[in-house]
Amino acid sequence: MTEAAAPRRRRITPERAAEWYAAALDLLGEGGYEALTMEAVAARTRTSKATLYRRWGGKAGLVVAAMRHHRHGGIADVDTGSLRGDFEALLAREDEAAMERMVSLMRALAMAIHHHPDLARAFRERLIDPEMDAFRRALGRAVDRGEIRADNPALDYAAHMLLGAFVARDLFDDLPPTQAFLRGYIDAVFLPVLVA
Structure with missing residues (x-):
């Protein structure tokens, strides 16, 4: 019996990460930190919330990464x-x-x-x-x-x-x-x- 291979995660390109950063900062500018949600970033970038949480753990990690990226x-x-x-x-x-x-x-x-x-x-x-x-x-x-x-x-x-x-x-x-x-x-x- 062969073991099922674990699904391979696609490598995240810098361009894709830049889209997430831009969406996070746009949402932050539009409504402040309280109004910014991972759901809104996911919807704006057509990605899953799970991908965002897996990558940054939550909105604090994403926002700080986005601020760093745009410096x-x-x-x-x-x-x-x-x-x-x-x-x-x-x-x-x-x-x-x-x-x-x-x-x-x-x-x-x-x-x-x-x-x-x-x-x-x-x-x-x-x-x-x-x-x-x-x-x-x-x-x-x-x-x-x-x-x-x-x-x-x-x-x-x-x-x-x-x-x-x-x-x-x-x-x-x-x-x-x-x-x-x-x-x-x-x-x-x-x-x-x-x-x-």
Whole structure:
């Protein structure tokens, strides 16, 4: 008697995953985290809920993967030889429409992160912690090059300063951060505080 072969799972293509990510982010933008469901993503992408759950475990995993996928790379991918150059390179790859969309999505996630521990955990483990590690390494390289004093107390607040620019621009000016705004902020506030 021969044993029945287990059905082979089809390999998921990057294009197919991108469809799921786009659907998840579209739904997040349309109705917020509470309204986003795996059922809605499955319906919009003509896939089974089981496939989505098997791949991401739930909507928190899918949303965080989608946010990660739609970033244009982080500081870990950049080492120009100067801190100013690193931030210039990061800004050069950002598209202003994408920055505006990211701010809108972050607004949709802000409260949900406080009310959904699974989302908060996934967000921290897969987005915040890796980016903070890379950010600290970039600052460490600047210290090693002599651009920043190792004892500069602002080092502990550098990430807060940058995030503050995004939040304040949206909150105070009701405008998304633009390349011009961020370049001005980096030149007028961020670098003068850090660079020796």
